[in-house]
Amino acid sequence: MAISVCDFWSYAISLPVDFLNLVRLSKRKRSASGRPFAVEDSVYDPILNGTTIQDIIEMTTSGSGSAGLPLLVQRSIARQIQLHCVIGKGRFGEVWRGRWRGENVAVKIFSSREECSWFREAEIYQTVMLRHKNILGFIAADNKDNGTWTQLWLVTDYHENGSLFDYLTSHTVDTKTMLGMALSIATGLAHLHMDIVGTRGKPAIAHRDLKSKNILVKTNLTCAIGDLGLAVRHVDKDDSVDIPSNHRVGTKRYMAPEVLDDRINSQHFDSFKRADVSAYFPKYQSKGIHIGT
Numbered sequence: 001m002a003i004s005v006c007d008f009w010s011y012a013i014s015l016p017v018d019f020l021n022l023v024r025l026s027k028r029k030r031s032a033s034g035r036p037f038a039v040e041d042s043v044y045d046p047i048l049n050g051t052t053i054q055d056i057i058e059m060t061t062s063g064s065g066s067a068g069l070p071l072l073v074q075r076s077i078a079r080q081i082q083l084h085c086v087i088g089k090g091r092f093g094e095v096w097r098g099r100w101r102g103e104n105v106a107v108k109i110f111s112s113r114e115e116c117s118w119f120r121e122a123e124i125y126q127t128v129m130l131r132h133k134n135i136l137g138f139i140a141a142d143n144k145d146n147g148t149w150t151q152l153w154l155v156t157d158y159h160e161n162g163s164l165f166d167y168l169t170s171h172t173v174d175t176k177t178m179l180g181m182a183l184s185i186a187t188g189l190a191h192l193h194m195d196i197v198g199t200r201g202k203p204a205i206a207h208r209d210l211k212s213k214n215i216l217v218k219t220n221l222t223c224a225i226g227d228l229g230l231a232v233r234h235v236d237k238d239d240s241v242d243i244p245s246n247h248r249v250g251t252k253r254y255m256a257p258e259v260l261d262d263r264i265n266s267q268h269f270d271s272f273k274r275a276d277v278s279a280y281f282p283k284y285q286s287k288g289i290h291i292g293t
Helices: 005-032 053-061 112-125 164-170 175-193 268-286
Strands: 082-089 093-100 103-110 138-145 150-157 215-217 223-225 232-235
Touching: 103 112, 112 138, 112 150, 164 215, 175 223
Parallel strands: none
Antiparallel strands: 082 093, 093 103, 103 150, 138 150, 215 223
């Protein structure tokens, strides 16, 4: 049966429209049945069906080198995540464990007063070529109106062991594990500091607040560096650093001497803080906690 050119283009245009209408209808049915289109339902999302969070991120970052989920997915993720419990608090707000697409995620919720901090951290996490096994995995940034105020969400990988500080408080580690943790922290920090040259390159980044509470322990007992809200990037073309005017930031105990003395060196002060984190391990021996060999 012959089909005219006009009929062909009519079908071609109508098919994606019909598909989108089908997705909307499916969401309405779920809403009408009293079940929100949230975590467990989103596993059956017609667009993302059958893929894990890591699958989606790898598919969308393999060519561009950018971090996180596609922008269109990020803009709706806050309405799909189901929050379960608070796992941490800080000057910015709270960190929750949530569920999305059947997997655990960490949700850092900023108040609207901390919009600059939220925007800065999301911006740093989305730096091209930043993704690394020893850097906390960024998933999405979104906002949500809870009826009284606007929440600003930063969604990242969830690590059930928590921070390095919490893990070492409740666990004994042997020398091999200790060295593995220290090496993974150093590897992550080296990647942050590395300047990757090219059209899709990465600027050198200084963390500026590296401490045991900002380092996560993965299930394989290696570490991932997180909390990049105070990080700065080196701009190679004019040899400048996009640093805020008030550079006295972070926890004083972990600050490098040049920061406290107003002699900033955006590369070297992280080395000082890395050494202090490494010194954190044998500290437990002096408290009578055995670190085996």
